[in-house]
Amino acid sequence: MNISRGPGQAPKYQRLAADLRRRIAAGEWQGEAALPVEAELEMQYGVARNTVRLAVDVLVNEGLLIRVQGKGTFLKDRSVLDHHAYRSPSEPWPGDSLARPSEVYTEEAQAAGRKLTADFEMLIVRARTDIADRLGLRPGEAVVVRRMLRLLDGEPWSIEESHFAAGLAAGTPLMEPDPVDGGDEAVLGDIGRVEVGAVDHLSARMPGPEEAQWFQAGPGVPLMVQTRATYDTRGPVRVIETRYSADRSRLRYGLGTPVVR
Amino acid sequence: MNISRGPGQAPKYQRLAADLRRRIAAGEWQGEAALPVEAELEMQYGVARNTVRLAVDVLVNEGLLIRVQGKGTFLKDRSVLDHHAYRSPSEPWPGDSLARPSEVYTEEAQAAGRKLTADFEMLIVRARTDIADRLGLRPGEAVVVRRMLRLLDGEPWSIEESHFAAGLAAGTPLMEPDPVDGGDEAVLGDIGRVEVGAVDHLSARMPGPEEAQWFQAGPGVPLMVQTRATYDTRGPVRVIETRYSADRSRLRYGLGTPVVR
DNA sequence: GGTGATTTGTGCGTATGTATT
DNA sequence: TAATACATACGCACAAATCAC
Numbered sequence: 001m002n003i004s005r006g007p008g009q010a011p012k013y014q015r016l017a018a019d020l021r022r023r024i025a026a027g028e029w030q031g032e033a034a035l036p037v038e039a040e041l042e043m044q045y046g047v048a049r050n051t052v053r054l055a056v057d058v059l060v061n062e063g064l065l066i067r068v069q070g071k072g073t074f075l076k077d078r079s080v081l082d083h084h085a086y087r088s089p090s091e092p093w094p095g096d097s098l099a100r101p102s103e104v105y106t107e108e109a110q111a112a113g114r115k116l117t118a119d120f121e122m123l124i125v126r127a128r129t130d131i132a133d134r135l136g137l138r139p140g141e142a143v144v145v146r147r148m149l150r151l152l153d154g155e156p157w158s159i160e161e162s163h164f165a166a167g168l169a170a171g172t173p174l175m176e177p178d179p180v181d182g183g184d185e186a187v188l189g190d191i192g193r194v195e196v197g198a199v200d201h202l203s204a205r206m207p208g209p210e211e212a213q214w215f216q217a218g219p220g221v222p223l224m225v226q227t228r229a230t231y232d233t234r235g236p237v238r239v240i241e242t243r244y245s246a247d248r249s250r251l252r253y254g255l256g257t258p259v260v261r
Numbered sequence: 262m263n264i265s266r267g268p269g270q271a272p273k274y275q276r277l278a279a280d281l282r283r284r285i286a287a288g289e290w291q292g293e294a295a296l297p298v299e300a301e302l303e304m305q306y307g308v309a310r311n312t313v314r315l316a317v318d319v320l321v322n323e324g325l326l327i328r329v330q331g332k333g334t335f336l337k338d339r340s341v342l343d344h345h346a347y348r349s350p351s352e353p354w355p356g357d358s359l360a361r362p363s364e365v366y367t368e369e370a371q372a373a374g375r376k377l378t379a380d381f382e383m384l385i386v387r388a389r390t391d392i393a394d395r396l397g398l399r400p401g402e403a404v405v406v407r408r409m410l411r412l413l414d415g416e417p418w419s420i421e422e423s424h425f426a427a428g429l430a431a432g433t434p435l436m437e438p439d440p441v442d443g444g445d446e447a448v449l450g451d452i453g454r455v456e457v458g459a460v461d462h463l464s465a466r467m468p469g470p471e472e473a474q475w476f477q478a479g480p481g482v483p484l485m486v487q488t489r490a491t492y493d494t495r496g497p498v499r500v501i502e503t504r505y506s507a508d509r510s511r512l513r514y515g516l517g518t519p520v521v522r
Numbered sequence: 523g524g525t526g527a528t529t530t531g532t533g534c535g536t537a538t539g540t541a542t543t
Numbered sequence: 544t545a546a547t548a549c550a551t552a553c554g555c556a557c558a559a560a561t562c563a564c
Contacts, residue, residue: 021470047533048533050533053550054533067549069548071547072542086514200512201511202463202485202511203510205324224485250462253347253461272539299529300529328529
């Protein structure tokens with residue numbers, strides 16, 4: 001392919017990126033195979049190393065390729081784990097359709113032949129304004145954050161943070177720096193705050209530096225953010241913000257009357 | 262700030278990026294203000310232009326900054342439009358909680374003081390394997406795709422594609438290259454295929470080149486992808502895949518018993 | 523309407539650092 | 544240890560878009 005630049009043409013590096021994209025789509029390299037090394041691409045296309053890197057940058061930022069220093073440039077693998085974020089109330093399933101004790105995650109992973117582990121942290125912070133809003137608190141009020149860091153086959157998968165008003169958590173096991181058997185909803189049940197409804201907000205964005213580090217997310221891998229505000233008959237109970245590495249997860253919502261398949 | 266690189270330190274451009282991130286967070290530039298020009302940053306930090314560009318690249322890919330040739334580098338604006346992807350059946354709302362005629366979008370935009378317009382296309386294609394799967398078709402069977410391109414204040418906002426089995430659409434207005442009053446569900450109702458349930462899958466990824474062009478999405482702006490498979494009592498009805506520019510949209514799901522706020 | 527100054531975009535070359543094999 | 548391959552960093556030149564005059 002000739003990528004010399006004429007007038008009215010796209011820049012070289014973009015044309016090079018397009019050609020590499022085409023060769024990838026054509027299956028020239030399979031699986032997680034390595035691409036030709038940069039020096040080889042320089043020669044194949046007769047361009048400077050800089051131009052090769054600009055082109056590969058494009059595909060890396062699209063999430064198609066990953067670069068590994070000292071090894072090479074590789075096709076990126078994409079295998080996702082579905083998570084049931086919600087089931088229709090009538091879908092047969094042990095427990096509530098809003099509840100999500102840790103066992104749910106473990107089971108989903110096992111069903112997919114994969115292994116899910118988790119770390120736990122508890123912290124007390126001043127609420128972000130959007131969280132305070134949804135909990136019905138004044139801005140800057142203290143909230144208890146219970147954070148679950150989930151790993152899939154040892155790779156970072158999601159960060160789940162449950163936010164409780166300090167008043168609600170006081171005097172309960174939610175103040176302890178340990179996960180609770182049966183999930184936090186067990187505690188909520190004990191104090192008569194059974195969640196009956198929720199509103200989820202879903203968005204996506206690129207990770208910040210700390211997030212990119214924890215998720216081991218290179219360029220081209222967005223985060224998917226699920227923010228769930230739950231309610232009982234008295235009012236707001238908690239806000240759960242869960243961040244997923246988008247290249248490893250997909251969320252599923254069962255809506256309306258479930259259909260047997 | 263001194264960003265000379267010592268041993269064991271992060272690379273210059275990363276430290277420069279971190280410092281710029283800090284200055285942005287500190288509010289040194291407000292609104293959509295311009296950052297110092299590249300030459301100015303070169304001098305401030307005493308580095309080569311290349312290094313400045315690498316650092317700014319980082320922040321652009323995080324979605325924090327945008328660059329405009331001939332003008333400068335600017336803070337990126339983020340204003341999102343919420344879309345009600347699902348409402349609890351008991352939430353008061355005209356029409357079904359699964360249905361989404363165009364009017365819903367228009368109303369949501371109006372409520373936010375913005376204007377939503379749309380273009381329509383109809384095409385007949387061989388089904389992608391995942392679509393065929395969910396429609397219960399053999400791979401490669403023909404499907405009718407009804408595509409709605411939605412613009413918010415004239416800016417690209419979402420692409421919605423409804424996929425119907427060719428057999429189902431035959432002989433109905435779904436074969437016409439025009440939108441249907443009341444939405445496609447009006448046609449489905451007429452032929453006795455009232456959707457009673459659905460399964461949504463949500464994911465996020467970076468746009469491909471055509472998508473990036475249509476969405477006018479620079480680097481750092483992911484797509485959010487919602488795939489809804491709907492059912493009536495007889496089986497699959499349609500698959501709706503909607504792609505949103507993640508920096509302009511947020512999806513809302515009302516779950517369980519709705520709570521008055 | 524045009525001209526030049528400003529600012530980012532593209533492209534080349536070179537050298538050296540660092541991780542992997 | 545040596546070779547390989549990507550990462551970082553410098554410098555330079557010109558193109559293309561924008562804007563002020």
